[in-house]
Amino acid sequence: MTTIEKILFDCGPMxxxxxxxxxxxxDSVPNNTASQRIARNKEIGKIKGFFKSNxxxxxxxxxxxxxxxxxxxxxxLFENGRKYWYCLNAIRLHGxxxxxxxxECFTNYPILPLQKHLPFEKVMQxxxxxxxxxxxxxxxxxxxxxxQLRLNSLANxxxxxxxxxxxxxxxxxxxxxxxxxxxxxxxxxxYGKFRWAFKGLSTVSGLVHNGNVGFLLADIIIGTSxxxxxxxFFVEKIKHIQSFNNAGKLIPFLLVDDLDKEAxxxxxxxxxxxxxxxxxxxxxxxxxxxxxxTILDNAGASLKKTPEKYLDLIKELNKYNEGLANNMRGxxxxxxxxxxxxxESNSSIDLGREILENGSRHEIDVIAxxxxxxxxxxxxxxxxxxxxxxxxxxxxKKIPAFKNWAENQETWKQKTLEFExxxxxxxxxxxxxxxxxxxxSSQRYKVSFxxxxxxxxxxxxxxxxxxxxxxxDFFLKTKV
Numbered sequence: 001m002t003t004i005e006k007i008l009f010d011c012g013p014m015x016x017x018x019x020x021x022x023x024x025x026x027d028s029v030p031n032n033t034a035s036q037r038i039a040r041n042k043e044i045g046k047i048k049g050f051f052k053s054n055x056x057x058x059x060x061x062x063x064x065x066x067x068x069x070x071x072x073x074x075x076x077l078f079e080n081g082r083k084y085w086y087c088l089n090a091i092r093l094h095g096x097x098x099x100x101x102x103x104e105c106f107t108n109y110p111i112l113p114l115q116k117h118l119p120f121e122k123v124m125q126x127x128x129x130x131x132x133x134x135x136x137x138x139x140x141x142x143x144x145x146x147x148q149l150r151l152n153s154l155a156n157x158x159x160x161x162x163x164x165x166x167x168x169x170x171x172x173x174x175x176x177x178x179x180x181x182x183x184x185x186x187x188x189x190x191y192g193k194f195r196w197a198f199k200g201l202s203t204v205s206g207l208v209h210n211g212n213v214g215f216l217l218a219d220i221i222i223g224t225s226x227x228x229x230x231x232x233f234f235v236e237k238i239k240h241i242q243s244f245n246n247a248g249k250l251i252p253f254l255l256v257d258d259l260d261k262e263a264x265x266x267x268x269x270x271x272x273x274x275x276x277x278x279x280x281x282x283x284x285x286x287x288x289x290x291x292x293x294t295i296l297d298n299a300g301a302s303l304k305k306t307p308e309k310y311l312d313l314i315k316e317l318n319k320y321n322e323g324l325a326n327n328m329r330g331x332x333x334x335x336x337x338x339x340x341x342x343x344e345s346n347s348s349i350d351l352g353r354e355i356l357e358n359g360s361r362h363e364i365d366v367i368a369x370x371x372x373x374x375x376x377x378x379x380x381x382x383x384x385x386x387x388x389x390x391x392x393x394x395x396x397k398k399i400p401a402f403k404n405w406a407e408n409q410e411t412w413k414q415k416t417l418e419f420e421x422x423x424x425x426x427x428x429x430x431x432x433x434x435x436x437x438x439x440x441s442s443q444r445y446k447v448s449f450x451x452x453x454x455x456x457x458x459x460x461x462x463x464x465x466x467x468x469x470x471x472x473d474f475f476l477k478t479k480v
Contacts (some may be wrong), residue, residue, distance in 0.1 A: 002041065002043070003023060003026055003027050003301060004019065004023060004037060004038060004039075004041050004043075004044060004058075005043060005060060006043060007019060007022050007023065007026070008044060008058060008059060008060050008063075009060060009062070012059075012063065012072065013057055013058065013059035013060075013063050013068065013072040013073070013269055014057070014058060014067060014072070015055050015056075015057060015058070015080065016035075016038055016046075016055050016056045016057070017053070017055050017056050019038055020034045020035050020038060020214065020289065021034075023037065025039065030193060032292065034261060038058065040380050044058050044059065044060060045058070045059045045060065045061065045063075045064070045095075046058055046059075047059075047073060047130060047132070048130075049126065049130065050077060050081040050084045050126075050130075050343055051076065051077070051080040051081045052080050052081060052228070053080075055080060057072065057073055057076050059072075062238060064146075069145065069146060070088075070092075070142070070146040071090070072268055073132075073146075074088055074089065074092065078229070083118060084123065084126075084127075086106070086107045086108055086109070086232070086233050086236075087107050087109075087123060087124075087127065087133075088127075088132075088438070089229065089233075090102075090103055090106035090107055090233070091103070091133070091140065091141070093106070093144060093221065093224050093230060094156065094214060094224075095152060095155065095156060096141055096142045096146070096352070097139055097140070097141035097142070097153075097156055098139065098140055098141070098156075098375045098435060099138050099139055099160060100138045100139065100140060101138070102163075102194070102197075103140055103161070104120055104188075105175075105188070105195045105196060105197050105219050106197035106219070106221075106233055107120065107123070107233060108194065108233050108236040108237045108240065109123050109194075110193040110194050110240075111190060111193065111194065111195050112190065112193040113193070114193045117240075120195075124140065125396065131145070132145050132146075135136070136360070136361050141173075141361075151301075152296075152297070152351020152353070152354065153352045153353075153354045153363040154296060154299060154331060154334060154351050154365075155223075155293075155296040155297055155299075155352060156352075157331075157352075157355055158219050158292075158296055158328060158331045159222065159223045159296070161221065161324070161327055161328060161331075162223075162289060162292075162293070162324065163197075163220050163222060164187070165321065165323070165324045165327070166220060166222070166255065166277065166281070167187050167197055167218075167220060167255075168187070169280075169281060169298060170198060170218065170253075170255060170275070171185035171198060171200065173210060173280060173281075174200060174202070174216060175234070177214055178204070179200070179204060179251065180200030180201060180202050180216050181201045181202065181213075182205055185198065185199070185200040186198070186199050186200070191215060191217060191241065192240065192241030192244065192247075194237050194240065194241065196217045196219060196237075197218055197219045197220050197255075198213065198216075198217070198218040198219075198220075198253075199215060199216070199217055199218075200215065200216045201213050201214075201215060201216075202214045202215060202216050204250070204251075207249040207250075207251065208249070209248065209249050210436070212248055213251035214250060215249075215250050215251070216250070216251045216253065217238075217250055217251070217252050217253070218252070218253035218254065218255055218275070219234050219254055219255070220252075220254075220255040221254070221255070221256050222255070222256065222257040222277065222289070222293070223257070223259065223293040223296075223297075225258075225260070226256055226258065226259050226260060226263055227260045227262065227263050228260065228263045228266050230263065230320045231254060231263050231266065231267055231272075234252070234254050234267075234272065235266070235267070235270045235272065238250070238252050238270070238272070241428045246262045251273060252271070252272050252273060252275070253272070253273045253274075253275050254267060254272055254274055254275065255275040255277065255280075256274060256275070256276060256277070257276070257277045257278070257286060257289065257290055257293075258276075258290075259274065259276075261456055264474040270414050271342055273478065277289065281453060282320070284316075284320070285320040285321065288316040288320060290315060291309070291313060292310075292313050292317070295309055295310060295313070296331075296352075299334075299335065299338065299349075299350075299351035299352060300338070300348060300349040300350045300351055300376035300410065302351070303335065303338050303339055303342045303349050303351075305341060306349075307339055307342060307343070308339075308464075308466055308467075310332060310335040310339075311466050311467065311470050314332055314391070314470055314474055318474070323325055325474075329381045329474070329475065330379070330380070330381045330382070332354065332381070332474070332475075333379050333380075333381035333422070333475060334351050334365045334366055334379045335351065336379075336455075336467070336470070336471065336475065337365070337366045337377050337379050337420075337422050338351050338366045338368070339457055340455070340459070340462065340467075341366065341368035341377070342368070343462055343464075344368075344370075345368050345369065345370040345371075345375075347368070347369045347371065348369045348372055349366065349367070349368055349369070350364075350366075350367040350369075351365065351366055352364075352365065353367060355401070355402075355405045357401040357402075357404050357405045358470060360401070362398060362401045362402065362405075364376055364402060365377055365379040366379060367376055369412075372416065373415050373416045373417070373418055374406055374412055374415050374416070374417055374418070375418045375420060376402050376406065376417075376418070376419050376420070377419075377420040377421075377422055378394055378398070378419075378420065378421045378422065378423065379422045380421075380423045380424070380425075381423075381424045381475060382423075382424075382425060384425060384426070385423070385425050385427055385428045386421070386423045386426070386427045386430070386431050387427075387428050387430070387431055388428060388430040388431045388434060390399075390420045390431070391421070391427070391431040391434050391435060394421060395447075399419050399445075399447075402419070403417060403445065405457070408441070412430065416445070416446070417445040417446075418445060418446040418447075418448065419446070419447050419448070420447075420449065420450065421447075421448075421449040421450070422449075422450045422455065423449070423450070423451050424451075424452060424455065424475050425451075425452070426451035426452060427451065435447070435449045455475075456468075456471060456472075456476065459471050
């Protein structure tokens with residue numbers, strides 16, 4: 001092990017300038033010699049191109065495995081490459097994966113060409129080419145080498161649903177009280193060449209200047225702790241567009257469910273209106289959303305500790321926002337299936353797990369860890385019957401990926417694998433016939449499928465009145 005490697009092994013990842021100083025002292029060599037040795041060393045990893053003074057972040061392969069690299073990279077960017085830090089901090093706030101339209105809001109990179117500013121596309125390409133981020137569909141996510149962040153599709157997609165609903169309600173509220181002009185509200189709109197979660201025209205007195213109307217601009221952060229550093233992007237975006245010649249008058253809003261005191265003071269000092277969800281839409285509704293996000297963050301543990309909490313939340317959301325509750329039917333159905341398996345297995349349950357297998361991302365709705373078997377369940381709570389194409393995709397792409405992943409889990413080596421497909425609306429005749437054939441002929445693993453009557457029978461056997469009522473009233477209203 002060279003001196004350079006020993007320093008990194010003992011001290012962890014560090015900026016090249018710091019590594020040079022340590023090498024100078026330990027090996028008693030001049031600064032230039034130390035710099036050259038580090039530059040020529042092929043045994044260490046380097047992240048470069050993001051830091052001032054052409055510095056790089058140096059690390060060993062072991063740091064990729066222990067999960068310590070990402071936190072050091074984040075700190076190093078904040079101190080030595082702030083313009084790139086915004087991107088990774090936004091992804092950190094969202095648990096390691098974020099939809100493109102939200103990332104465009106959370107970073108202060110312009111989405112249209114703007115002089116002296118790095119455009120969003122260029123910054124993203126740089127992160128991807130350096131292996132820090134990956135892009136799939138409409139989502140950016142951290143490279144697997146930062147694997148300490150466990151991707152949870154259930155939490156991510158549901159929180160995005162909640163945010164979209166809140167933005168829609170915010171648009172209605174601002175329109176109804178006259179803050180914005182009728183039909184002017186837009187979500188994920190461009191203004192000043194930057195992306196905003198919400199934009200509306202405003203003719204409120206004081207915002208109209210030289211015949212030009214003003215604008216209400218808003219972004220939203222919920223479902224995570226928010227500190228001063230996390231709101232810098234919004235303040236910087238406002239500063240950018242206010243620095244333009246003939247800049248229009250603005251009302252800037254940041255919508256949050258909670259906020260650190262220092263962050264609140266910082267926003268107020270910069271003239272930002274902080275829109276607390278509880279104050280805008282009612283505290284009871286805000287509390288219900290916060291409880292929902294809490295159980296989403298660790299759904300399996302929640303089902304073990306408070307197994308019926310999600311059933312109470314279904315009723316709460318139906319009372320305050322029936323539209324959102326219906327949009328979240330798929331999420332709640334995963335809880336139902338997880339709940340059933342949790343009672344039957346008396347072991348750990350995992351919901352919304354995202355895995356990287358066979359070169360692609362795959363979402364596992366429910367994993368039930370029984371003493372002698374692993375059950376992986378696909379859950380669909382849609383109005384139409386599941387068609388043959390969906391079943392073929394599950395059988396031909398998803399199951400092989402799930403199987404490969406499960407067989408590589410060391411603690412599951414001695415357990416059998418079972419795969420289930422749960423559908424509240426049943427299956428088309430072709431899909432049903434295919435599932436029957438595979439279920440009766442599969443020898444490598446067990447394949448089962450359940451539709452409305454089967455689901456009701458499973459719930460009845462649990463003798464859980466609240467679960468049965470939820471199934472009848474919310475999931476299985478159409479009798480079969």
